[in-house]
Amino acid sequence: MSIQIPRGTQDILPGEVELWQYIEEKAKDVCRRYNYQEIRTPIFEHTDLFQRGVGDTTDIVQREMYTFEDRGKRSLTLRPEGTAGVARSYVEKKMFGQANQPTKLFYNGPMFRYERPQSGRMRQFVQFGVEAIGSSDPAIDAEVLALAMSIYAELGLTEVKLVLNSLGDKESRDAHRQALIDHFKPSISEFCEDCQNRLEKNPLRILDCKKDRDNPLMETAPSILDYLNEESKTYFEKVKGHLDVIGIPYVVDPTLVRGLDYYFHTAFEIMAEGEGFGAITTLCGGGRYTGLVEDLGGPSSPGIGFAFSIERLIMALKAKDQVIPASPKLDCYVVSLGEEAKDKTVELVYNLRKAGISADKDYLDKKMKAQFKAADRLEARFTAILGDDELANGKINVKDMATGEQVEVNLEEFINYLKEKTVGGN
Incomplete structure (x- = not known):
């Protein structure tokens, strides 16, 4: 169960x-x-x-x-x-x-x-x-x-x-309290059990009763403002x-x-x-x-x-259909192609996060197309694509998901490049 x-x-x-x-x-x-x-x-x-x-x-x-x-x-x-x-x-x-x-x-x-x-x-x-x-x-x-x-x-x-x-x-409430008791007491049997119990202990609470709120005596009850x-x-x-x-x-x-x-x-x-x-x-x-x-x-x-x-x-x-600002989107999704590139993304994603950039990667061995779909679902601002060939050449491709523009960046400059585009540039 x-x-x-x-x-x-x-x-x-x-x-x-x-x-x-x-x-x-x-x-x-x-x-x-x-x-x-x-x-x-x-x-x-x-x-x-x-x-x-x-x-x-x-x-x-x-x-x-x-x-x-x-x-x-x-x-x-x-x-x-x-x-x-x-x-x-x-x-x-x-x-x-x-x-x-x-x-x-x-x-x-x-x-x-x-x-x-x-x-x-x-x-x-x-x-x-x-x-x-x-x-x-x-x-x-x-x-x-x-x-x-x-x-x-x-x-x-x-x-x-x-x-x-x-x-x-206290003086005003005591005077009003007695007025409420005098008002409700003759007909208190018409009210719920809670109100009957409150009559002597706290008659002000009778006015807050949801069960008896339509009783005519509620409308004619003494006003506290008259006893201030x-x-x-x-x-x-x-x-x-x-x-x-x-x-x-x-x-x-x-x-x-x-x-x-x-x-x-x-x-x-x-x-x-x-x-x-x-x-x-x-x-x-x-x-x-x-x-x-x-x-x-x-x-x-x-x-x-x-x-x-x-x-x-x-x-x-x-x-009221009040518009609430959207939650911050993911800064970067790192896509990998190849075993060596996949291992490298562990380090890259960690360093991105350490630099103040929100980042994520694939952990389910998805194909490249499925990784791009994941980046879209997460509304990533940038997608970084790293294959084994790029890794061997010390390069990584960075795609701006809003404009579609894609540039090749040196791996050693990747963190600073993305930092300027996100944390620094907002």
Whole structure:
């Protein structure tokens, strides 16, 4: 019986992986310009980190985590999101003590959630995320939002919109929490079991329920914006003011709720607009968090961040027929004719690669015609032809595959000749 890939995972093959690399490099370049540095955290962490950091009332913790017990009887979990692990590292490695603050980080790697696989939603997926920890300045919120929007702009995705909301500070959230309880409690039996369990623990999560989103009480639920105290209102106005100054357009949506427990003040999503995106239009989400670092044993260190799925971003690019630059072609394919020439190509290909030239050769004893076909399939810029006679005379023929021009070059000058044509001349 053949072994197949697990459900909800995927193989990213040559020809497709170049698109992933292009996206990741674009995102990393934007982060570099904003002075964010890369961090790499473990793929699995102690389960308690996510229970405390993400929140035990969230769907992620309640039903989506891949949790297992290791041989030492420790409960470990494959990371379902990136922020908790970054915050843990921030505390454990005492990054709060570094001279340059706030600590500005980005990450890129696989995450794991046990969900029903569908287009744009995998059980193993890749997230690119950003965290800025250690500042309560509304300007850092605007910077993070601008960074996220810049990534989409760099990739040519213009049909996106930034949707904002404020979840307020603790005082504002407590007031809104009680208003939500009073609103939903008389009819809570109409809602799903999850919502009933969330009523007292975290009623804000009811607004994020997919099963009951069409219930009429959802539309009439109290808005957080009506419960913001003066400090929270001022904070939100400053964030919007900064975005106005730098020219980042946005839409305020008082119903926007992020699915994790640690969010306060600014919450946001970047949504896809236009045709072709299907039912899943959220490309990116994030917000400001308070208390997460403290819950993990660190000092008071507010933060803000976002994450987006590479898979979902690729869907958006393909839906808009966004042109992605072609991957680099092979510089040179070396064709051989004769046993001595074949042996010599081993050395030639090695020296080409050593000189910074991408090169390949035949390893299947193909006829000369089949070797040329291989060079065509690999879209080689140049084909170098070496036969036993040429080898005896210290010569090699080099063909420009674009123009068809072919020249004879001294073997001892071959590497420098090709280097000038490729690495030097681009």
